[in-house]
Amino acid sequence: MSHLDAVVLEKVTKRFGNYTAVDGVDLVIQHGAIHGFLGPNGSGKTTTLRLIMRLFAPDEGRVVVMGETHGGCSRDEVGYLPEERGLYKTMKVGEMLEFLARLKGVHQPASLVDDWLKRFDLFAWKKKKIETLSKGMAQKVQFIGAIISRPKLALLDEPFSGLDPVNALVMREALIRLREEGTTVILSTHDLALAEQMCDSFFLIHKGKKLLSGSWSEVQRDHGGERVRVSFVDPGIRPDGVSGVAGAIPTGEAWELDIAENATPESVLAELLPLGGIRRFETGQASLSDIFLRLVGATAGASVGH
Amino acid sequence: MEKILVIARREFRAAVVSKAFLISIILMPLMMLGSLGVQIALERFRPDEERVLGIIDRTPGKNLGAVETLNLLSGDNSTNKMDPFGDPAGDQGGKKQRVRIKFVAIEPSGTDPESILKQRVSVGDRVRKRELSGFFDIHPDALVTPPKDAPPREDVTYYTDRTFDRDVLTMASGKVLSAVYLQRAACLNPLLLVKGRNSYTPEELSSLIRETSKAGSRGLSMKDLPHFDPATGKPVDGQETKIAENIIVPLVLVMLMFIVIMMGASPLLQAVIEEKMQRIAEVLLGSAQPFDILMGKLLGMTTVGVLLALVYLLGGAFIASRFDAARFLRADLVLWFVVFETMALLMFGAVFLAVGSAVSDIKQAQTLLTPVTLIITIPLFVLMRVIEDPGSGLARWMSLFPTATPMMMLARIALQPDLPLWEPLLGVFLMLITTLVVVLLASRIFRIGYLSQGQAPKIRDLIGWIVKGE
Known part of the structure; x- marks a missing residue:
């Protein structure tokens, strides 16, 4: 590992009884970027994040965070937004954030709290109890609590869930600002379109095993390729099984087709024409969703926003 | 240490600036009066x-x-x-x-x-x-x-x-x-x-x-x-x-200690279970070591408990002074009370925290709490015998048994002003070691239990958590 690495996982395995949640995962996350952490439900994302946070110890392998193997002071340098939100319901918003900031070693958090509350349009709620907030507001408070200490590394598990589009935009801007200020962000999300727009690199895990990692260009190079989107006049027509189609996933009335290595969009079109009337035929680069679905499989696709 | 204090301060404020605390301040005298009322009521059934x-x-x-x-x-x-x-x-x-x-x-x-x-x-x-x-x-x-x-x-x-x-x-x-x-x-x-x-x-x-x-x-x-x-x-x-010195003072002090332990330590169990249910545990663990969280909670609760006890002691001293009986509350006795109450709250509070962290709801906690409550209550069973004969072998050994030391040694100090100093000091020393061991063991259970959900662990599982750390 180098001094540029924020997180290094070396052949990390974590088991719970007979169930292996994380299976021999290797991962290097460099400083100063937003890293998308992807995977279907139950793939081992949360366990991996907890391993990085040292909430769990690995059964095998090594976890290095900010250059430290055994935690130590690195906990203060890491902001953590867990998947399951938790705030003291009877505490006031301002007090809650000051408490979380002090826990991270911020000595005079009052002005910092005010700044963040204003930025998220929550200042009027500063003296209100957490229990009076809506789910989205509480989500924002929790997010502020995770990054208020301006950590060097932020682990955010589904920060956009429960947010309306306006607040999602505010959150997105906050993440981009964090990156600009030098914070390394690990963003676990199911929103693949958003991840594609925001993240500088990606890490995909499924059934505890790493399926891909790297920058967008590396992912495209290794797992991308051309995609075809086709829809038929007769919705009953199925293009799977046609020569030159490596995989076909239904998306509403259309199909996303994965083109085999020895085929081209033109050859596939020629194979499709005999099936019946074609309403629409488009070609393009594989999206993150396409790659995700191809790697994880159609069974996981049902739970993924497309 | 800084994080421990941050958590302790939050716990203290959450406990003191709450209706529950005010109610408990009023409730305790009511409980004592209630028990008096029960005794008076029972007189009617006396042959x-x-x-x-x-x-x-x-x-x-x-x-x-x-x-x-x-x-x-x-x-x-x-x-x-x-x-x-x-x-x-x-x-x-x-x-x-x-x-x-x-x-x-x-x-x-x-x-x-x-x-x-x-x-x-x-x-x-x-x-x-x-x-x-x-x-x-x-x-x-x-x-x-x-x-x-x-x-x-x-x-x-x-x-x-x-x-x-x-x-x-x-x-x-x-x-x-x-x-x-x-x-x-x-x-x-x-x-x-x-x-x-x-x-x-x-x-x-x-x-x-x-x-x-x-x-x-x-x-x-x-x-x-x-x-x-x-x-x-x-x-x-x-x-x-001497009735006041020999009966009333030790009895009231020991009962006060017992009530404060139960009123101070029990809410810890409830609080930890709530934190687990409300998913606050993981947020805290993202910022502090399990040991810091445990110690912070313990310190906060102990401060609340000692404050509660002092409020009652001052109230009791005021009432006693009105009846020209304040001399029975000796300064050294009050000091020892604070020392033993503090240590008892730390020791039993750690156990309550460990139990709270290991379970998912109060129902699951009942099974694990039974032996704990029994250990806390045992000194009360022998209290009258100690009061009758504070110099007996039973009284001495009980007062040096760490889980019974706070109540038993306090009763002996109340009854025997000339008790050799080495005895309470030995009691404090043994308790200190026990408290440290209990806190360390509890923190191991707490570290694993705080994030666990679902079925309550068996005693065997808890031992596994302590020994293997998993």
Whole structure:
């Protein structure tokens, strides 16, 4: 590992009884970027994040965070937004954030709290109890609590869930600002379109095993390729099984087709024409969703926003 | 340490700035009053009982002695039955009394000390045989007003084998003392008796008694039964029993300690379970080590508990001062109380935190709590035996057993002001080690349990968490 690495996982395995949640995962996350952490439900994302946070110890392998193997002071340098939100319901918003900031070693958090509350349009709620907030507001408070200490590394598990589009935009801007200020962000999300727009690199895990990692260009190079989107006049027509189609996933009335290595969009079109009337035929680069679905499989696709 | 203090401060504020704390401040006296009320209510179901009390009146000139005075006041000329200010049938204020007091006059022996002692041993034997419930011994000089500045004198002594004879204290001793003081007044001015019973108003009688009881008298002394020394064969007088010091102070302090432990430590269990249910645990663990969280919570709760106890101690001291009884709350006793209460809260609080972290709801906690509650309660079972004999082997060993040390050692310190310092210090040392071990073990359970959900672990699982750390 180098001094540029924020997180290094070396052949990390974590088991719970007979169930292996994380299976021999290797991962290097460099400083100063937003890293998308992807995977279907139950793939081992949360366990991996907890391993990085040292909430769990690995059964095998090594976890290095900010250059430290055994935690130590690195906990203060890491902001953590867990998947399951938790705030003291009877505490006031301002007090809650000051408490979380002090826990991270911020000595005079009052002005910092005010700044963040204003930025998220929550200042009027500063003296209100957490229990009076809506789910989205509480989500924002929790997010502020995770990054208020301006950590060097932020682990955010589904920060956009429960947010309306306006607040999602505010959150997105906050993440981009964090990156600009030098914070390394690990963003676990199911929103693949958003991840594609925001993240500088990606890490995909499924059934505890790493399926891909790297920058967008590396992912495209290794797992991308051309995609075809086709829809038929007769919705009953199925293009799977046609020569030159490596995989076909239904998306509403259309199909996303994965083109085999020895085929081209033109050859596939020629194979499709005999099936019946074609309403629409488009070609393009594989999206993150396409790659995700191809790697994880159609069974996981049902739970993924497309 | 900084994180521990941040968490402790939040816990303290959350506990103190809450309705629950205010309610608990009011609730505890209500609980104590409630238990008193229950005892009073239970009196109604007490079987009728006749308490026979002997009176050895050693005052000279028996015709004008205490017995005659009592009879003069009560209008009852029976020599054996003296209930001077009440109804001989025991009906006071229209309420049927479950306990009736019957006095029996006992002819005094010779006036030399040995004869007096022998007689006391002999009457004491009648008490042991349950012929008598106890006996009053009225000093020969009781009717003589002591000179000014003379040391306090024992005028009336009550001998009993009971540690705390409430019936006699409330129903008989005041009357006997009043009779003695009234007779003393009569000795000063025999013409007082000429007026006869009906000529005195209650205010006049009170005034007479007050005047004569002011000077150099200790009032009623209470002693345990005299006996023959088995080694020398000589009669030995009973040892004085001091009810306030020997019963009330240790009992109240130990009960206060127990209640504060239960009221202080139990909410920790509830709080940890709630934090797990509300998913706050993971947020905290993202910022602090499990040990810091555990210690922060412990410190916060302990401060709240000690504050609560001090509020009650100050309240108790204020009330005691109104009744001229504040001297019973010795400064060293209060200090030891704070030391032992603090350590008990830390030790038992850590256990409650560990249990709370290991379960997902209160129902699951019940199974694990049973042995913990039993350990906390055991000292109460032997408390009376320790109070009766604080120097016994049982009392010493119990007070050095770390989980029982806070209550037992405190009771012993209250009862034995001259207890060698090494004993409480050894108790503190052993408790300190135990508390450290308990906190360390609890933190291992806490570290794993705090994030766990679902089925409650078995004892075997908990041991696994402690030993293997997983």
